[in-house]
Amino acid sequence: MPKETFNNLSKDKKQKIFIAAVQEFSTRRFSEVSINQIVKTAGIPRGSFYQYFNDKEDIFLYVFTEILKEKQEILHSTEDVNPDADVFEVLMQTIRASYQWSRAKPEYSQISLLMEIDNSEFIIRLRTASANELRKMVERDKQRGLIKPEIDPDLVVEMIYSFIIKEYFWIGLGEDMFLKRINDIIKIIKEGIACV
């Protein structure tokens, strides 16, 4: 995380650096990001950067946690979820909120997206199991008798997770199309595609 010197900076300067970093991390994958580029767009001398951060990982960690903080604020503010809702309903609601966020801060969501398809040592270590909450929901619904007993919750979570992530690449489609696609996917996972 940033050195003390960074925290002592003016809000303006901090913001300038943050924005430059976001721009870089949202267009290049981690291994391709150049600190040179960041300092150039931030308009600070190269030496200063190393006064503020140790290295690329350091600034990424900063940007990442900053974004996560913001996202969680937004997601939790919309938390008027019906406690009896099943996993499918909750999922749909979360994605809807998450979509709004992506629309409001496209660069931020682009960073998350790039992270998903990155397999640098460092990024892999970072990728948290945000899937955990989802798994718990699946397990709960299984006990409520809403989901077939032979289903492996981990597998379901993985499927949902991997597909929804991929779906975000389609975000350009526009809200209606995007949400319809997600809806269709969830329906397939719920009911299958074969005729009964």
Added chain:
Amino acid sequence: MPKETFNNLSKDKKQKIFIAAVQEFSTRRFSEVSINQIVKTAGIPRGSFYQYFNDKEDIFLYVFTEILKEKQEILHSTEDVNPDADVFEVLMQTIRASYQWSRAKPEYSQISLLMEIDNSEFIIRLRTASANELRKMVERDKQRGLIKPEIDPDLVVEMIYSFIIKEYFWIGLGEDMFLKRINDIIKIIKEGIACV
């Protein structure tokens, strides 16, 4: 594709370069691959490389088509598929064969895998719609009344494709586990997870 000079090389030397390239492309993503590294492991001088290939894309294209050729030979040799089989059955069979191939040539399949998660301009252009055949099968089964009429074949193909690809990262599990997981996934897509 390779220059004439490369084709004139001895089989041995060609092989040596091919192997070095495979090694490099199977451990680093495209943008990170270094020609320096390739020539070093192949034991040829840097200048020679440029006598044989134009650049990184050039040699990748060569390696890629070479591997594809080999894979298709294997996949087609196992083509004793029942013409009445539904898409689920065919899928399972193809994956089984494909798994064998991955086991036999782990570096090759690693390259395919890396391609899937690569978003370099060049690689994206290359990624063929091998999904086409699958889509046709889904459409056929829809007309045969095996698949619900409201299902969008493209979406199904995408789902299958993205799950299965991701699943290949689990290939270390061993054949039984791997095939069981694939089987479970296909079953979910077919029948869903919700209780009826």
Added chain:
DNA sequence: ATGTCATATGACACACTTGTCATTTCGTTG
């Protein structure tokens, strides 16, 4: 043996990277 021509070769020019460090600048405090 001489000439020709395709190929082999590694030094070279250039462009990029990262992290360091001696120096300068500046604000605060005595």
Added chain:
DNA sequence: CAACGAAATGACAAGTGTGTCATATGACAT
């Protein structure tokens, strides 16, 4: 005002990488 210390700065060393090119080599034809 002086002096101290923290922060700013850009030149620097050392490491990547790419693609080119003049020259060396060697096989074959005359």
